[in-house]
Each structure stands twice: as structure tokens, then as C-alpha cells.
Amino acid sequence: MPVSLDDLAKRDFLRAIVARDVSTGRYGGRVVTRFPPEPNGYLHLGHAKAIVVDFGIARDFGGICYLRMDDTNPTTESMEFAENIAADVRWLGFDYGDRLTFASDVFEAMYRLAERLIEKGLAYVDECSEDEIRQLRGTVTEPGRPGPWRDRPAAESLERFRQMRAGAFPNGAMVLRGRIDLSATNMLLRDPILYRIKHAHHFRTGDDWCIYPMYDYAHCLEDALEGVTHSICTLEFDNNRALYDWVIQATEVVPPELAPQQYEMARLEVEYIVTSKRRLKQLVDEGHVRGWDDPRMPTLAGLRRRGIPPQALVAFIERVGIAKTNSRVEYSLLEHAIRDHLNLRARRLMGVADPLRVVVENWGADEVDELGPVPWLAEDPSLGGRSLRFGKELFIAREDFELSPPPGFKRLVPGGEVRLLHGYAIRHLGHELDGQGRVRLLRVEVDRSTRGGDTGRRMGSIQWVEAQGAVPATLRLYDQLLLSPTPMADPSGRDFLDLINPDSLVEQAGLLEPAAASLPVGQAFQVMRTGYFAADPDSRPGALVLNRTIPLKDGFVRKEEAPPVDPVAVVGEDERRKRKKRPAAELRAEARSADPRLAAAQDELLAAGLDPAEADVLSGDHEQLALLRAIAAACGDLPGSARFLTNELRGRDVQPAALMDKAPSLGALLTLRGAGTLTGPGASRVLDVLLAEGGQPAEIAQRLGLSSLSDGALRAEVQAVLDRHPDELSRLRQGEQKLRGFFMGQVMKATRGRAEPQLAQAVLDELLNP
RNA sequence: UGGGCCGUGGUGUAACUGGCAACACGUUGGGUUCUGGCCCCAAAGAGUCUAGGUUCGAUCCCUAGCGGCCCAGCCA
Known part of the structure; x- marks a missing residue:
């Protein structure tokens, strides 16, 4: 039986979004995702999460997922990398079928869209030097300034762009830039570079191109062109989303309702493990490990050689979950997933x-x-x-x-x-x-x-x-390659290369029972009481080489055992400059000092007996103030209106200006509430309807059947709730006081806004303690 | 001295529309055992970054503050 959308939605926030889109028929109910590695290195544990999420979500919703090589930078990429990546994805257990694509497949389409952008005046060829562009871009606190080419005629840019493509200029001579907003607080929107000149041989398109699109221009178009619906990336691309949306909208590559949407999740980080292409490359290049597939490496190739089953990796990743909090998972969870899988089958x-x-x-x-x-x-x-x-x-x-x-x-x-x-x-x-x-x-x-x-x-x-x-065998016993759980930011301040464990690989001579010689290759097995092992490709007939995938858990605690890790001195506490956000309170104070009418309003509110915090919040801008006055005028209760506005309305995500025409109704609602005609929860329900559809409070209340319950009716409802939950009742009688809240909640739910809370509480107390 | 994202046990993730803070790893103790593994039982461990507020009731809504991460590549 397929899992329901509701169940899927509960698993993580991304599936919740996709489930919502499917159920509302967005994209015609289609779900298309993609895993977009750049073929310039090997896949590692961090990528595994992206694969599990991208392919997993597509699978769960009956959609499809592309494996797309993001090959927009020919100087670092190669077909060999691409092939290894594809093999790693398959090894993890995900089938992309015939959906292996390349960004370079759509270079031509992207180029034509760039021309369209120029024609629309939304992009221009900038002939400033790299340095000048940097200067003119400003900083995070100072706006950028326009350069001399920003307002050149579109026809001129177009001609230049075509010459760029034709190879008329050397590297760095000029770039194509989007014309967006040089004073944007989001740095990425300060006229981002869309295309640069790179006279380089591309592993797929050869020498067809000497201009190549930048990530921010290319990625969203690749998504759109492939029909991707949900484009999942990591948190640091949050700032890029605005540009992602801009390019799609500006190029009109697809109609707005088909525009793919970018979502960000936290990347996977694990204790003792570094997942940074640069650092991993460094480990290989400097000879700290024996290659990209060294069993101590967190590359998928390394993990595979180590003997870690792909299913264990998937289980681990699913156990970690998906969220937007930067976090670092304990190594023991990874170990558990590996042992858990192997224990049942090795x-x-x-x-x-x-x-x-x-x-x-x-x-x-x-x-x-x-x-x-x-x-x-x-x-x-x-x-x-x-x-x-x-x-x-x-x-x-x-x-x-x-x-x-x-x-x-x-x-x-x-x-x-x-x-x-x-x-x-x-x-x-x-x-x-x-x-x-x-x-x-x-x-x-x-x-x-x-x-x-x-x-x-x-x-x-x-x-x-x-x-x-x-049977003689060489046993390769592995330990952490790096000695710090946070190798990129060790408290001691040491560089990660200084944290390399000299004993991360220990070779031992071992002897195995005769049957070991006839075990199928690539078969994971357990040497009893010792650990899980897998044969290494270095094995030769008569010269078995075994990698210890992971030792068994050892429950034996020797009494003299001391804490093995030396406590590293915490030095060099970062002298971190504190950056404060401009507080909203400050903005309001500023507004008041600039506008005497606001200042007067604040005094007036204070004089009327408002809480100072409320008076402050409500006197910050005219729209809110106007709404407050309108509501107060309708009900004659200024403090009540103020409280209502700060606590009820602001929590419902509505704009004050949009509420002006409803002020009389809102005032009337307050009056009903004040007179006791409506209960607190009842008023809240009326408010929901009022905001959504409009109408008269009294009429809405009547339609919803929100008349207050009589004493007797309330008593009966409470008794019914108690009868319905005998287990909880006996637990409460045994002293679990927190269940009072539970029963109160049940009563409020059952009465659906017709009971006044204080009254209900009193009745409940009475029935619970006769 | 701008903008964006995020704060829940030791760790990671949950908690419906505001209603019993849950699950897993880890830790500790016990049981079982032809693996000091697995398995079984139990316990400890957070009152949800802080302070106010609204509410019968706040992890959830409001206000203020604190802390972490990201952005000034012609990398992705």
C-alpha cells in the first residue's frame, strides 16, 4: 500500500512542501527533482545526503529525479569524474535510468536566453576589469556604483556578446552582467556576472564555446529546461534564491506557474569527518592517504572500499533527518547504522x-x-x-x-x-x-x-x-583519520592537517579459518568478536588483504581505563566582532523623532493607560496607528483594541492597511467579546472567518453556533470528556498534574468555542475534586 | 556595522489548528548468551537561547535582547 501524502508530509519539511504542492495540483501534480554535482571531483558523504533526499523525494511521490552534471566550468571538469560520480550514485542504490544529463546539453538554449535578456535591457556587456568590477560592487554595508558600461545601448551589448561567443576577445576582457540593482542589500543582486570568457577545452562540447555561463545563471535555467519542480540545495544558497527566481522570470524560460522553486536544507556534517573537496584533494595530493578511494576517506569510493554497505549509508542519512539547522552528527550514529545493517546479514x-x-x-x-x-x-x-x-x-x-x-x-x-x-x-x-x-x-x-x-x-x-x-591474511585496521570531532574548527586552533591520526591505519598479520578462502569476493563478513571485514582489491590469490570496516562494540570496560583523549587546550578564542541587526525598536524611535504626530500618538496611548511596550509598537507607523484608532472608535475601548491588535492581529500575518475597511467589524467583535456574548475562543474563531471572508461578527457567531453554553450543558460536556478518557483520568488521579491541561484541551476542543475558559476550568476542577 | 537563515536532553530529529515535550543514537545499571556482539528490561538526562507579554493553557502567537551560520569568485 502506498504511503499517503499526509504520512509523507510528516517525515520532513521538504516532503511537507512537496506533499502540499501535489495535493494542490501545482505543476499538474508532477514532482521532478535533480541531483546536480559538478564533475570536478569525487562524491563524498555529504553528497550522499543530497542523493538520498533528491532521489528519495522523487521516488516517494512517484516523480523522477535527474542526475545532472553541472559542467559549466571546463577548466576543472572531466568525463572521468562524471563517470565515477554516476557509478557512485548507482552504488548507493539509485537508478537514474536514462535521466543522466549535462548542463552543456542546453548551452545553446541558455545562450539564446541571454541574448533575449540583452534585448530586454536586463543584461549588458561590461568591459571593466575584474578589479574594477570588485571596486564598483561596494561592500555589505556600502552600495555599489554603476560602471561606464551599464547603460550602453542594448544593440551594442548584443554585438559585443556575439563577438564574445565568436572568440574575438581574450579571457577576462569582458563579461555579461545582469542589470538588477547595484544597491541591493543582497550582494548577489548587484548586477551578477552571467557569462565569462574562458578559452578552454570542454570535455563534452570541445571547442564549440569560449564563453561559459556562471552558476547562478545556468543552474536555474537547467532546472527550468528539464522541468524540475523542486530544486533542493544547501543552506548557503539561501542568498542565491532571489537571483534564481530573477533569472527564470527575466528570461521567461518557462511560464511563472511552471517555474521551479529552490529550497534549502542543512548539509550533512559528521564528527571527525571533513567534507570539503579542497581538503580532501589536499589529503590525496600531499600523500596523507593512498588515494581518493583510500578506506579512510569519506568519499563514496573510500567508504565502498572500506566495506560499508550503501544501505547502511542510506539508513544513516534517513535517521539524521532533514532540517534547516546547521548541525554535526555524532560519529556513533554512523557506526550504529553500519553495524545494524551488517549484524543481520554478515x-x-x-x-x-x-x-x-x-x-x-x-x-x-x-x-x-x-x-x-x-x-x-x-x-x-x-x-x-x-x-x-x-x-x-x-x-x-x-x-x-x-x-x-x-x-x-x-x-x-x-x-x-x-x-x-x-x-x-x-x-x-x-x-x-x-x-x-x-x-x-x-x-x-x-x-x-x-x-x-x-x-x-x-x-x-x-x-x-x-x-x-x-589462511594467512593482512588485516588493515582503521581508525579516525582526523583526531578532532570538528577538524575544520578545532578548539586548539590547529589546522586540520595537524590533526591527522598517525595510527589511522595499522596493518596486522592474521589467520583465518579455511573457508575464508572460498568466500565470495566483495562479501562483508564478521570475524567473530573482532569486527566486520571486507576483502580489499589489493588482495591476491594466497595473499588476502582485508579491510576492517568497523570493529564490534566492546562492552568490556577495564577498570584502569583512563580517558584516552588528551584534553586539548582551548586557545585563541576568536575575537569576533559583534554585528548587531538594526533593531526594529530603533527604527520606530527614529520614525517618532522625525514625525511629531507619531510622537504625540505615543504620549496619547501612554496616557490612555497602555502598556509601554504596546504603546511603542503601535506608534511606530501611521498605518498601524490608523487601524488602532479605527477599531477603538468602533468599540470605544482603546486599551482593549491595542491588546487585540498587538497580540491577535499581528500573529496572523496581515497588513494593517488591508484591514482598514474591516475596522468597524473588528470593533464590533471586541464589543461582543467585552459584553460576554462571545467567549474568548469563540471570538478567535469569528476572527478567523472575518479575516478570510469578511462579514458581520454577530452574524458569523450565529452561523457558527457560538452561543455560550449554559451551566448545565457545560457540565455535561466536561463529564463526557472525563468519561471518554478513563486512562488519563486515573493517571491524573494518581498525581499526574500535567493531565489537567490535557483535559482542559479536550473540553475546549469539544465545546468548539462555546465555553468560557474560566468557567470550564472551574467546572473541571469541581468534577475532578468532588 | 547592511541583508538573509537558524536556536528543543550529550548528539540528531519530532511534537496536529496553542492542549501529556516524543523517537533514535549515546550514557548508566540489570538480564540473556557457544561472539564482552546481537537481543531483552530499566534508569538518568531538556522544560524548549534569555527576559517580558497575550492566554484557562505557549516549543508554537507578540515584543525586546543574546548566540551561531551564510553573502563583497569572471567557483559551484
């Missing part, structure tokens, strides 16, 4: 890192025991199993034997006993040390009655491999 096998030789004293030198079959995954027998080989010489993990065990240690200790998983219980008889005092060999005896690991009593369990059939 085959278990046995292997030991840093092997320690074990000789079974009471076992024949040539005696071999085939154990099993042991299921690959106890929870899923359909996966089948394999047999294990037991012999005189074994290996266990060095960490599973302790000469001086910490309290609570459940593995092998001198004289102690432990279970070899699916094998036998063994007892420590003795051990040999090497020159450095390190254990080099263990002597044990088996308890033959415990074959198959069935010991009949509880004891610690460890994994093991039999020496003859053991």
Missing part, C-alpha cells in the same frame, strides 16, 4: 589477529577432527554453513590470553579454562616466553567431552584457527 567466521601458537598436549599429532557443519549465521540458516578443522596445533588471538588479567577478564588465564567456539573447552597447562618476556607458545589440554563447544556450563568463548588449514 556471515560469521573465525580468525585471529596477532596469532599466538597453542599446542594441545592431549591430542594426537596426526589426529584431525572435522567439526560442524557450523552455520554461517545462526540467525539465518538459509545461508548454510561450513565445517571446521581441529588439530594438535592451533592459533588464538594474542589478546585472548593474559598473564595478569584485569578484573572481570573472561578469556584464557594461567591455569584457567576457556571455550574455543564450536570446538572444545581447553585448559591452560603452561606457556613459554621468548627473549623479551613475551609469550610465544601456550600448552593446553582439551576436554573431549565438550566437542562442538557444548561445555554444559558457562565460560568465556574465544575464536581459534587450526594451524595446518589456516
Whole structure:
């Protein structure tokens, strides 16, 4: 059964918007999104969120999503990048079908629209230098100034633009600019550059073009031309939205009702992870990692090589959610998603890192025991199993034997006993040390009655491999590449390169059970009690290389364990200059000092006994003041009107000027309320209707049936509410006082504005405490 | 010294039209166990950035303040 629009709308604010548009028939009910990477690098975890959101929303609403390469800057882009990106998207599990497109597909259309813009006088060719343009643009606090080319004739601009396209000028000689507003507070609207000259070879269009569109001009047109309806990007593009809308409207590329709409969401940031193309490139170029697909890299290629299943990434992203708050997710949530996915499906096998030789004293030198079959995954027998080989010489993990065990240690200790998983219980008889005092060999005896690991009593369990059939493997154990949860802004002030973990990759020799050699490649598996692993492409026959995707959670807490992270000194507190917004209060004060009539009004309101805050707000401009006077005139209650205006009307997002003709009705409403004819909530309902449709308050009240409830009727309603919620009632009687509000709410809802709150409260109290 | 966006447990996201501040991760304790994993049970942890206001009732509406992020590329 498909999920309803309502359910979809509850998932996040973007789906709420799309659901609303679908249900109101906007765009004819179509939903078209796009994931628009620039093919100049590798996709990373941050992109994964965009993919999940863009493709996910299209899928949920039965729409489509384009994979569109935003290839508007030929100097940095390549087909190789584009192909890798497409492969990464597919790997994540999203099917773009035949909807792989390129911005360069529509270069011609964009060019023609630019000519139209020039003809309409909305764009011009500016021959200022880059520096001059910067100078003339002004700053965030000073407006820009027009340059000498801004008002040149359209025909001249058009001719120049055509010459630009024809290759008549060198790079940087001139640009095409939109003519918008040089004094706009939004810097992007100060005559943005639309086209620049770039004599460069483009990986798709070759040398067809020597002018290329800028992002702000190109992106919205690509969207519009593809029929995109909802164009989702990250928060920092918020300022660009005005320009996005301007270009679409100015070029008339599509009729207004088909204009795509841009929405912004927070980008995904995760502790210990940097997602910045520049920084990642730096890590690769300077040799801090072994390449873009190094398993320590947050690139999709790296995560894939590490063995992280794409479904886990998707689950992680869905768990994080979508909002507009800049945030940083804990690394543990990512880890949880990975373990959660792998736990249900990864085959278990046995292997030991840093092997320690074990000789079974009471076992024949040539005696071999085939154990099993042991299921690959106890929870899923359909996966089948394999047999294990037991012999005189074994290996266990060095960490599973302790000469001086910490309290609570459940593995092998001198004289102690432990279970070899699916094998036998063994007892420590003795051990040999090497020159450095390190254990080099263990002597044990088996308890033959415990074959198959069935010991009949509880004891610690460890994994093991039999020496003859053991498969050697190189284990690559990974840890955080960067040591700070906020590598780009570490409190210590250190640069992220100084935060690189020297132990982010540790290689260990390991031994695996024989069946490991025949495991399908690319198969994620768990080495029991150790972690999840996946074979690395570096593997050769007979020389297995395994990446540890993630260790298992370790519930064992050693008592002597100290906090591992050194507390980094907090230095260099940013001497941050504080920028204050121009307060609205200041503007009102200014208005009053410039206009004596407003000042007089404020005095008048104060004299009438208004709250000073209200008097201030209401005397800031004439429109509001006029409305106040009109309402007060209609009902004869100035303070009441003031309160009503500040608290009811301002909350409903209406313009004072638009309300002037309704002032008499509003006054009448206040009168009804004052006389007790209408209850507070009833008045509120009338107000809603009044604002939406107009009309006379008394008539509306009558139509809505808002006559006040009689005492008896109210009592009956309250009793009915109590009867309807026996569970809550008993909880309340047991002392959950907050349920008073719940019952009050139910009563108010049931009476739909016909009950006076104080009265209802009194009745409720009475019935609750007889 | 302009404009825009955003402030809810340690973290991330919810909370219908103003009506029991919820879910997940994490943490702690316990249980179970042939993986110190998984699973099960329980607990602690925010009164919603602050201060006022409206209201029977405010995370939600109003006012003021505080804090964070983005914008002055011929990058996207």
C-alpha cells in the first residue's frame, strides 16, 4: 500500500512542501527533482545526503529525479569524474535510468536566453576589469556604483556578446552582467556576472564555446529546461534564491506557474569527518592517504572500499533527518547504522589477529577432527554453513590470553579454562616466553567431552584457527583519520592537517579459518568478536588483504581505563566582532523623532493607560496607528483594541492597511467579546472567518453556533470528556498534574468555542475534586 | 556595522489548528548468551537561547535582547 501524502508530509519539511504542492495540483501534480554535482571531483558523504533526499523525494511521490552534471566550468571538469560520480550514485542504490544529463546539453538554449535578456535591457556587456568590477560592487554595508558600461545601448551589448561567443576577445576582457540593482542589500543582486570568457577545452562540447555561463545563471535555467519542480540545495544558497527566481522570470524560460522553486536544507556534517573537496584533494595530493578511494576517506569510493554497505549509508542519512539547522552528527550514529545493517546479514567466521601458537598436549599429532557443519549465521540458516578443522596445533588471538588479567577478564588465564567456539573447552597447562618476556607458545589440554563447544556450563568463548588449514591474511585496521570531532574548527586552533591520526591505519598479520578462502569476493563478513571485514582489491590469490570496516562494540570496560583523549587546550578564542541587526525598536524611535504626530500618538496611548511596550509598537507607523484608532472608535475601548491588535492581529500575518475597511467589524467583535456574548475562543474563531471572508461578527457567531453554553450543558460536556478518557483520568488521579491541561484541551476542543475558559476550568476542577 | 537563515536532553530529529515535550543514537545499571556482539528490561538526562507579554493553557502567537551560520569568485 502506498504511503499517503499526509504520512509523507510528516517525515520532513521538504516532503511537507512537496506533499502540499501535489495535493494542490501545482505543476499538474508532477514532482521532478535533480541531483546536480559538478564533475570536478569525487562524491563524498555529504553528497550522499543530497542523493538520498533528491532521489528519495522523487521516488516517494512517484516523480523522477535527474542526475545532472553541472559542467559549466571546463577548466576543472572531466568525463572521468562524471563517470565515477554516476557509478557512485548507482552504488548507493539509485537508478537514474536514462535521466543522466549535462548542463552543456542546453548551452545553446541558455545562450539564446541571454541574448533575449540583452534585448530586454536586463543584461549588458561590461568591459571593466575584474578589479574594477570588485571596486564598483561596494561592500555589505556600502552600495555599489554603476560602471561606464551599464547603460550602453542594448544593440551594442548584443554585438559585443556575439563577438564574445565568436572568440574575438581574450579571457577576462569582458563579461555579461545582469542589470538588477547595484544597491541591493543582497550582494548577489548587484548586477551578477552571467557569462565569462574562458578559452578552454570542454570535455563534452570541445571547442564549440569560449564563453561559459556562471552558476547562478545556468543552474536555474537547467532546472527550468528539464522541468524540475523542486530544486533542493544547501543552506548557503539561501542568498542565491532571489537571483534564481530573477533569472527564470527575466528570461521567461518557462511560464511563472511552471517555474521551479529552490529550497534549502542543512548539509550533512559528521564528527571527525571533513567534507570539503579542497581538503580532501589536499589529503590525496600531499600523500596523507593512498588515494581518493583510500578506506579512510569519506568519499563514496573510500567508504565502498572500506566495506560499508550503501544501505547502511542510506539508513544513516534517513535517521539524521532533514532540517534547516546547521548541525554535526555524532560519529556513533554512523557506526550504529553500519553495524545494524551488517549484524543481520554478515556471515560469521573465525580468525585471529596477532596469532599466538597453542599446542594441545592431549591430542594426537596426526589426529584431525572435522567439526560442524557450523552455520554461517545462526540467525539465518538459509545461508548454510561450513565445517571446521581441529588439530594438535592451533592459533588464538594474542589478546585472548593474559598473564595478569584485569578484573572481570573472561578469556584464557594461567591455569584457567576457556571455550574455543564450536570446538572444545581447553585448559591452560603452561606457556613459554621468548627473549623479551613475551609469550610465544601456550600448552593446553582439551576436554573431549565438550566437542562442538557444548561445555554444559558457562565460560568465556574465544575464536581459534587450526594451524595446518589456516589462511594467512593482512588485516588493515582503521581508525579516525582526523583526531578532532570538528577538524575544520578545532578548539586548539590547529589546522586540520595537524590533526591527522598517525595510527589511522595499522596493518596486522592474521589467520583465518579455511573457508575464508572460498568466500565470495566483495562479501562483508564478521570475524567473530573482532569486527566486520571486507576483502580489499589489493588482495591476491594466497595473499588476502582485508579491510576492517568497523570493529564490534566492546562492552568490556577495564577498570584502569583512563580517558584516552588528551584534553586539548582551548586557545585563541576568536575575537569576533559583534554585528548587531538594526533593531526594529530603533527604527520606530527614529520614525517618532522625525514625525511629531507619531510622537504625540505615543504620549496619547501612554496616557490612555497602555502598556509601554504596546504603546511603542503601535506608534511606530501611521498605518498601524490608523487601524488602532479605527477599531477603538468602533468599540470605544482603546486599551482593549491595542491588546487585540498587538497580540491577535499581528500573529496572523496581515497588513494593517488591508484591514482598514474591516475596522468597524473588528470593533464590533471586541464589543461582543467585552459584553460576554462571545467567549474568548469563540471570538478567535469569528476572527478567523472575518479575516478570510469578511462579514458581520454577530452574524458569523450565529452561523457558527457560538452561543455560550449554559451551566448545565457545560457540565455535561466536561463529564463526557472525563468519561471518554478513563486512562488519563486515573493517571491524573494518581498525581499526574500535567493531565489537567490535557483535559482542559479536550473540553475546549469539544465545546468548539462555546465555553468560557474560566468557567470550564472551574467546572473541571469541581468534577475532578468532588 | 547592511541583508538573509537558524536556536528543543550529550548528539540528531519530532511534537496536529496553542492542549501529556516524543523517537533514535549515546550514557548508566540489570538480564540473556557457544561472539564482552546481537537481543531483552530499566534508569538518568531538556522544560524548549534569555527576559517580558497575550492566554484557562505557549516549543508554537507578540515584543525586546543574546548566540551561531551564510553573502563583497569572471567557483559551484
